Amino acid sequence: MNEVDKARQDDFHVTGDSPDAGCSGSACWMVVVPGPFFGGFTYHHDHDTVGPAPRPGVRVRIPFGQSERVGVILEPVRDEAGQETRALIEVLDHEPLLDSDTLACLVWAAAYYHHPLGEVVFSALPAALRGERSLRVPALRLTADGRVALEEGRVRGSRQQDVLGMLATCPGKAPVAVSELPGASAPVRRRLVEQGWVDLDEITAPATWPPSTAVETPVGDTPPPVLNDEQRAAVTAVEEAGRVFSTWLIEGVTGSGKTEVYLALIEQALAAGLQVLVVVPEISLTPQLIDRFARRLTVRPAVLHSGLSDGERMAAWRAVAAGSASLVIGTRSAAFVPLARPGLIVVDEEHDAALKQQEGFLYHARDVLIWRARQMDIPILLGSATPSLESLRHAWEGRYRHLTLTQRASGAQMPAIHCLDIRAQPMEGGISPALMRAIERHLLDGGQVMLYLNRRGYAPSLVCHACGYVAGCPHCDAYLTWHREVNRLRCHHCGFEQAVPRECPSCHAPLSVRGMGTEQLEDVLAARFPGFGIVRLDRDATAGKGVLAESLARIARGEARLVVGTQMLVKGHDFPGVTLVGVISADQALFASDFRGPERFAQSLLQVAGRAGRAERPGEVLVQTHDPAHPVLTRLLSDGYAAVMAAELAEREQAELPPTRFAALVRADAPQADAVRAFLTEVAGTLRETHGEALSVWGPVPAPLGRRAGRFRYQLLILARIRSELHRALWHIDERVGSRRPGQRIRWSIDVDPIDLA
Ligand code: ADP
Ligand code: ZN
Secondary structure, eight states: OOHHHHHHHHHTOOOOOOOOSBTTTBEEEEEEOSSSOSSOEEEEEOTTOBSSOOOTTOEEEEEETTEEEEEEEEEEEOOOTTOOOEEOOEEOOSSOSSOHHHHHHHHHHHHHTTOOHHHHHHHTSOGGGSSOOOOEEEEEEEOHHHHHHHHTTOOOSHHHHHHHHHHHTSSTTOOEEGGGSTTOOHHHHHHHHHTTSEEEEEEEOOOOSSOTTOOOOOOSOSOOOOOOHHHHHHHHHHHHHOSSOEEEEEEEOTTSOHHHHHHHHHHHHHHTTOEEEEEOSOGGGHHHHHHHHHHHSSSOOEEEOTTSOHHHHHHHHHHHHHTSOOEEEEOGGGGGOOOSSEEEEEEESTTOGGGBOOSSSOOBHHHHHHHHHHHHTOEEEEEESSOOHHHHHHHHTTSSEEEEEOSOTTSOOOOEEEEEEOTTOOOBTTBOHHHHHHHHHHHHTTOEEEEEOSOOSSBSEEEETTTOOBOBOSSSSSBOEEETTTTEEEOTTTOOEEEOOSSOTTTOOOEEEESOOHHHHHHHHHHHSTTSOEEEESTTTTOSTTHHHHHHHHHHTTSOOEEEESGGGTSSOOOTTEEEEEESOSHHHHTOSSTTHHHHHHHHHHHHHTTSOOSSSOOEEEEEESOTTOHHHHHHHHHOHHHHHHHHHHHHHHHTOTTSSEEEEEEEEESSHHHHHHHHHHHHHHHHHHHTTTEEEEEEEEEEEEEETTEEEEEEEEEESSHHHHHHHHHHHIIIIIHSOOSTTOEEEEEESOSOOO
16 A cells, blocks of 8 residues: 555544544534545434434434435544534444444545545445345343243243243343244233333344355365365465465466365365455356355355345345355455455456446455455455466566466366468358368367357448448447347447348448357357257347356256357356367457457457366367467467566556556546547646646547447546556546536546556
8 A cells, every 4th residue: 555545544544432522512423425525524413313322334314405315424523623513313223334444445445446435335335225224123132030030930831931041041131133033923022021021122133144045055065176286385375374464366277276276275264263255257157156165165155246136135245244154255346345254355367357347436346355355464365367467467576476376177188279360261150161170070079169259249230332331329439230139230339229221221222241240150150060059158148037047057968069159258167068169250359459458368368268178178279360470369379378468568568558557547428529528638737737747648539439328438548657646646636626517518537447448
């Protein structure tokens, strides 16, 4: 953490203390509410306010302008002489929802990512707890009379005896929720109260795990494998470093048994009575992982992702925060879940862009978790077959401990990767003769074949061969994709859709398709290889509930021997029958305009290649390209991933780009191009004037997609050698620009550590 971050964090000292009496004789509290506010608001607590005592992390109802809002108390505030404050209306929680460590992390994250604090704090709560929903439930407490009556055997009625008996076995005089006392029906409770044997009380609903409604699934029925030498060395290294903060980069080729390394370390943490948080980039990866974890460990993991109902999510979240769930597996938003007994954090596929939130609060779950691990003083494991350049650089320069797994754990060989030069080849639906022959050979040999094409739909554009017209989106600078299954043209950027025109709207000639999408590839293969069974994995084909699971099951059972898909294929799936992976075109990725293009290309290629040959049969990977001499491609195939990344790092250094510089992107959009350009020009001017020495400011330039959903998009890239200089500049923008909202319907945002410039 650098100076500015530290200072910012110290500004918001988060403590559990009660404040001194201030603000006209009663205690004052800083409360945050959702909205475009960078700080909190001060309220005082009248002692006759109803509800429990205020503490940091509890929800409160407050007057706000002319209305009322739900806020969260951040911290006590010292007396600010003469300041008029309004009173809290009600304190909603007995127990803080967010503990002081989590609050401190949220305060840091809001400052680091330059996002309004209340938005950040509320985004950390499960949706069900962002309003006034009460967690208080009725409870019973045993009285002294009740205890005596029980001991003297004066209690009649077995129900009453049971209830008093259960209360008597409770430690201390703690009240017990009525829902936890079988037999405590309303009449029984009434009789007990009338006798003076119990008092009615209210407590926070217990956060038990697993919930009583959970479906029984096998737990702990799979013994661990005997770890190989590399796995054992990795486990031992982390073990020997002890249970203190350290960041580990586990770089292991696909199928090298990284997950078994996590499992061994998770098991140890659980055995020590500690909690483990595992974050993965993709919701579709969680079911397999949950099943595998549950079978190997003896606990039932709590799960946190966006596919849950509000109720399920709240139950899991509360169980983790309360410590009753000791293992939690989640997607990026789980990065903020409070941990009662933190022991270990694991971030799997740490290179994956899905770990960065791309809308609203633009945080990177991996980076947030590294901060939390440091603050909680526990180890964090970052795993990947293709680590990000950021993490590799930290590892190369000794800030992260670097562990490598170079062999496949099951004994399988890594697949051989070859390039297919498709220049001047007679293509059949995007497939060259050489790839077609390979597909046929693998199918006849009994293997499964996977074809990767990162474009969904039937064809990426419809064109008129006579006049050159291309069907474009009226709201974006983008072509419309033809989806033949539904026979619609769709914009993949704004969701616009329309019927497919029968002819060219400008010259009335017939329209023809250009380019290739997964729907078309599926058609071509189904026609060429009938009877082999084919599954398509992309966002359109897997949209319905349960469809993805069923498709994956068909592949696993070997019913589908051909698999066609987008990026979805790349993500960690383990299909032992796949022997051939074909990449329909490397060219789009090789020539991507983004500065991370080469890095992304190498990652996707190796990840998709990693699906091949995971079991006994050796795997083969064929990559079609028009540029077989492309340096990134040749280096990857001859020297491997590390060589590509080392070259990439040198280029980034030369171009003064991340990770050798700290970067932020200021994005703005508006219905008028002039307005948005002028706005960013002014921001750029101010920055150059005030922070010119420390920064490079590039732009404003139009965003790669210059118009989207009818709005013109521009951006400004800010680069600094020193992180605190970057943050100083961003605070300057927040203060100067954020306080006087720009007019003309300009929307703008700051993206710290942007992962792409789109
Ligand atoms: P990764 O997470 O690196 O992709 P996994 O942990 O999923 O790798 O392991 C890949 C395959 O190898 C899995 O089927 C797993 O059960 C198996 N495996 C892992 N470690 C061992 C081992 N030590 N002995 C035998 N098989 C192993
Ligand atoms: Zn559009």
